[in-house]
Amino acid sequence: MPPSTDSNAPPQHKTNWKIIAGLWPYLAEYKGRVFLAATMLVLAKVATVSTPIALKYIVDYLDQNRGVDMLLWIPLILVGVYGALRFGSTLFSELRDAIFARVAERAMRRVSLRVFRHLHNRELAFHLDRKTGGLARDIERGTRGISFLLRFTLFNIVPTLLEIVMVTSILLVAFNVSYVFAILVSVVIYVIFSIRVTEWRTGFVREANNRDNQSNTRAIDSLLNYETVKYFNNERFEAEQYDAGLDLWEQARLKNRLSMAVLNTGQAFIIGVSLIVIMAMAVREVANGQMTLGDFTMVNAYLIQLFVPLNALGFVYREIRQSLVNVERLFALLGDKSAIEDAADAKTLSVGQGEVAFRDVHFSYRPDREILKGVSFTIPAGHTVAVVGASGAGKSTLARLLFRFFDVNSGSICIDGQDVRQITQDSLRTAIGVVPQDTVLFNDTIYNNLAYGRPSASEEEVHYAARQANLDEFIQSLPDGYSTKVGERGLKLSGGEKQRVAIARVLLKNPPILILDEATSSLDSISEQVILDALNEVSRQRTTLVIAHRLSTVRDADTILVMEQGAIVESGAHSELLEQNGYYARLWQQQQHNVDEPEQK
Template identity: 40%
Template sequence: MASQMLLRHHISNISNARRYVETGKFSTAFLNSKLGSGLGDQLFCSKNSSGRILHDKRFFHLRVQSVGESNYGAFSSGINGSWKSIVGEANSHKAVIPPPPNPPANGSFVQVLSYIWNLAAGDPSLHWRLSVAIILLFGSKLAGIGGPFLFKRAMDELTNGSTKLQSEYYIYVVASLLILSSLTKAISSGLNEVRYVVFAPIGHAVGRRIGVYLLQHILYLDLSFHLDKSSGVLLRILERAQRSVIHIFRAVVFTFIPTAIELVLVCALLSHQVGAAVAGIVLLAFLAYVIWTVKITTAAALSRIKANKFEERVSGKAIDALLNYETVVQFNNQSIEVVQYNQLLQSYQHAMLDAEYLSATLNGGQAAILSVGIAAVMVVTGLQVAKGMVGIGSLVLVNGLILQVASPLQFLGFIYRDLRQSLVDLDALFNILSIKPSIEDGSIELQKTGRGVSLKADNLHFSYKNSIKILHGVSFAADPGESIAIVGPSGSGKSTIVKLILRLYDPSNGTLSMDGHDICSIRKDSLRKAVAVVPQDTVLFNDTIFHNILYGLPTASEADVTRAARQAHLHEAVLQMPKGYMTVVGERGLKLSGGEKQRVAIARAFLKAPRLLICDEATSALDSSTEVPVICLSAT
């Protein structure tokens, strides 16, 4: 199977175009007539059969027959176990997660909770974990409430049984009641921890699912989305989304529901033991506590939204400076980056301080409400004891039950604040999930193997969003096994054509076809499997050289990777490195030279053995002794 090559070069004048023809790299080269003119009107340079150089200004159409057949076969061995497992899962489409439920129309608590529950419903262990968690919940609350009752019984026995204190059995009974009343708290806490262990995996699983859904959705969105979004911002949204789901599960399953159940049980017991007045005071205190918490936390949430925006900008700025470290150092602008980072951090600090002030106000108000409520309950009960309406044991019971309810209420403010923050964070997630790709996928599968492709452009027009028109009626054609060179000044649309071929964009007008099919009707994954690109600006993964080459064809063997490196004239350079192919290239490949990075990209493309090979100034960082054989091999 011979690969077909589309080589895009920047040639600024006719003498360079003539040089490309005379050296035999291509029998034809083209020069755009002016910046942004597209390929409809350009200077054409060709060598005829007699060897003379001809010049003519005319329409671009080039065919160059490539020679040789590709010696790449099917590769399936030599991969380490973990990578092979990943590749196998990806090839079986298990890695493509089914789409999540449609995001809610707004970020209200009820709709978000319903959305998360729908995600959790897909977990097969949900039902038994939920059942066990409910049993543990009621067991924990009953144990917690049982403690004050046992203590009350002990106090009543001590108060009313002074004549029985001489009895050894009676002493054992009272001591047992006191010990059990103390143990109930430990039992309640233990059951709570078991409940957390049983149900927490559901929250973490949903958080993982959210993260996978979001990353998958972002990777399948159009290039225009990624150009408008900062990587730092997307990273923060991805991290917050997973954390927020876990917070919501904890808030609802481990705080709000248990507290509500406990409040109902305590009020019912207080009403039965000491009267409805005491139960009413507890309810009023609880309502005041909740109203205060909701009001202040709502105001804090607005501050958090503002702080989130600054945090995203801070994160994006830090990532941008680190990724462009060499540029920063080359221009000696470290101080500028630090000053800009500091200014953003100061804005973030001010926004966070507003939230902290509100948090302090929230905590102070909550403590005051709890103190007033407890004091009122104890006074009313104390008066009843003084009047002989209830015994001293009832006062102890009321105190124990009030403290039982007050304990989770002390954390309610923090939990509710986290809940509001989580809702804010998830709103950013839902905004992204609601974005749909503007480029619809096709339905036609390209032939997986074959001798090149038939590529044809007919009257292509294109302009970027809010930008000048780039392509003006471009037309060209290439049959299988032929190579064409697209040549022109910067901004003339050479890289744009590459993006159109890969369907990163669709043309504004005109058609682009491959193997006789309109490219818009071809499945994007099928199209991209048939094409390999050696980009103008090579960006590598922060992994080994071996992994970066293998990325072109994940099912390839070690021998195939080595062969591709040899063909890209990279093998000898790799062997000189201390760790050879296991050398980690650093972030974006910064540990390698420009030429080495470019040869890794070339080797990766060779390994893929595509039906169409696109080289976008692929040899700009190579010396002439390496460039010529690499280009000759590319043509075959």
């Protein structure tokens, strides 16, 4: 019985022909090269199949003229022809590979780019659930599998089948049908055995891949959370968990190796028995005078010539089956459509004033838990609206819906009267700048992380944005300045420094709409005020949605919305909300008490 696989494994009975047919677009890009490579393939096989015939005539001429004066130039010419055919076989094969190389490499490039784009087009929910290590393994194996299928399906299976047809035809003409029958029976038994055992082995291949994904996912996740591992002294625990995954992978690989030994042994046995039977037939005919020594040599050469690629065909078939397993996971990944897609008639967002309106918005991440319950409010053009409330009230969800990481369940979100679901995601996100609560930087220089906000920006514009975010002085103090590497996920910078980088690159992007999601949460009081002054200055020219937990950061907002359990319970300016002495006033008093408490001790 094949081993079970994880729940994420693709269907095991997916039609292999559909996978192979999916490779055609990558071949169609270079039809001329494919045709020329196929021509070289045929010429190589013709030369290969002709070689034993030349060898037969050499042996027959030498045997028949032994002990008499012979014309030496005749066997020398035959030897020359024999050598030319052998060289031609190799030459045409190498030319075939050289011509086809561009096709295979370009296919790997195309599919890698296609997967990369597809992953970036997937919705946020997909990336929140993904396992990076396993996903990376699937992409790596899948792209390698495509290259293998393109090369070996065309250049091993097809040539071997062509060679079998040519050899059997020659034997049928030159000798008798018994040789053809014996070879065909051997080939059929060999192919049936190889297919049956390989299908049995496929389950072990899938299991080994799944275990490899799991162990790699664990390793990547642990390394990405290096600091957390250190905080809790869990290096040994992580090593044990990783080793447990490797143990399962080792067992799966062992099953794979043992099953391969069964396959190799069986194939070798079939070839050995076939050689014995066919050569015994030839020996008997030579002894009876029905076959010349040259004929015997030709039969022997054809058998060796036939069974060597046939044995290779067994290997290729095994590898093709494994490649199909790898490619089917990749194609399954590509086949999953994004939950957030542009409408068929989506238009480009036209930002005039920049007014943002939420109209009776209902939303839930899961059907059994509604997050937003009929939220309605408007951010007038150029105004700043802040949303405050306890954790889990739905504040950050508003930003995610406006940026269209998710779509509303009902209601609508409009920019200048245009429903965000009816405009292209690219134009929507071009018009919005986001400073997230948790800033993750690329493992690159500070300059490149800043310039990421607008890669086409000039150096002076990048420096100006850094000055606006109160970051320029800090950068100048570093030994390498703007060329300083920030490390994996920006771990070489403090939380406040990373957040100022995020603010600077949004300022560089210069969008008409801003989303500030706890944008100053990691800053000290002095830096916070400097950044707030800069943001307030920038916000005067933009429509701004501020998500905040600390109420002190939103006192200057034009309107403050107070959310509780997915609904807006209060709204107004800071002073107005304090006068109401409601939920906002209680939050304000509580936060002020927490700030003053250390000074009272």
